Amino acid sequence: MFHWFEQRPFFFAVLVFVFISFAGIIEVIPDFAKQSRPTVGTKPYTVLELAGRQVYIQDSCNACHSQLIRPFKSETDRYGMYSLSGEYAYDRPFLWGSKRTGPDLMRVGNYRTTDWHENHMMDPAGVVPGSIMPKYPHLFTNVTDIETAYAEAYTVKTVFATPYDVDLNGDGKFDIPLGTFEESSARVLVDAKAITADMKNQAVKDAVDAGKIPEIVALIAYLNSLK
Numbered sequence: 001m002f003h004w005f006e007q008r009p010f011f012f013a014v015l016v017f018v019f020i021s022f023a024g025i026i027e028v029i030p031d032f033a034k035q036s037r038p039t040v041g042t043k044p045y046t047v048l049e050l051a052g053r054q055v056y057i058q059d060s061c062n063a064c065h066s067q068l069i070r071p072f073k074s075e076t077d078r079y080g081m082y083s084l085s086g087e088y089a090y091d092r093p094f095l096w097g098s099k100r101t102g103p104d105l106m107r108v109g110n111y112r113t114t115d116w117h118e119n120h121m122m123d124p125a126g127v128v129p130g131s132i133m134p135k136y137p138h139l140f141t142n143v144t145d146i147e148t149a150y151a152e153a154y155t156v157k158t159v160f161a162t163p164y165d166v167d168l169n170g171d172g173k174f175d176i177p178l179g180t181f182e183e184s185s186a187r188v189l190v191d192a193k194a195i196t197a198d199m200k201n202q203a204v205k206d207a208v209d210a211g212k213i214p215e216i217v218a219l220i221a222y223l224n225s226l227k
Contacts, residue, residue: 039086044162044176047184048191051149052222055215066097067106080107090162102133109227114198117220139216140204150184192217
């Protein structure tokens, strides 16, 4: 049989192509599957972080900021480790972005703090001279939509098997507990108070103490999670 192919260059080339293609598929597909799995340490967003992500999308932050660090030295020197596909396992939708009017925010949680974000969102040019970013004072008064954030978390848990209420590291505790809306709301309030402990705006602190969470708190929680 192989002697027949050796006498016919065209068919021999086709045979070689088929074998190489098949071998390539066998080699590549498992790696793609591995890379698409969550990177070690990657966890679903908490409900407060999801609420902040909704604010991020609502105010079109992704129109000026990307969340995708390419494997180039100029990018890793400025923004940190390049992005891995598994880090986006729980992102729906992806917020990679296609424009950088402002800096990439993929790892902003590694080098910006809560009080920095507080001051920056209120007066960007006052923190970064020459910044063209607009002010976002409404974030300090608008109340966060926790119900929608909880509904999103419940949906991705149910439909996409996102590991809420799962012990990921085997220590006997849920890593990102969800539970009922009431249980989740109580945890959101605890998380919000942890954020406001590092903020100076007294009106925001008072609102959280009264059980109302301004959007700035949720947004900061989300930005702090980007590492």
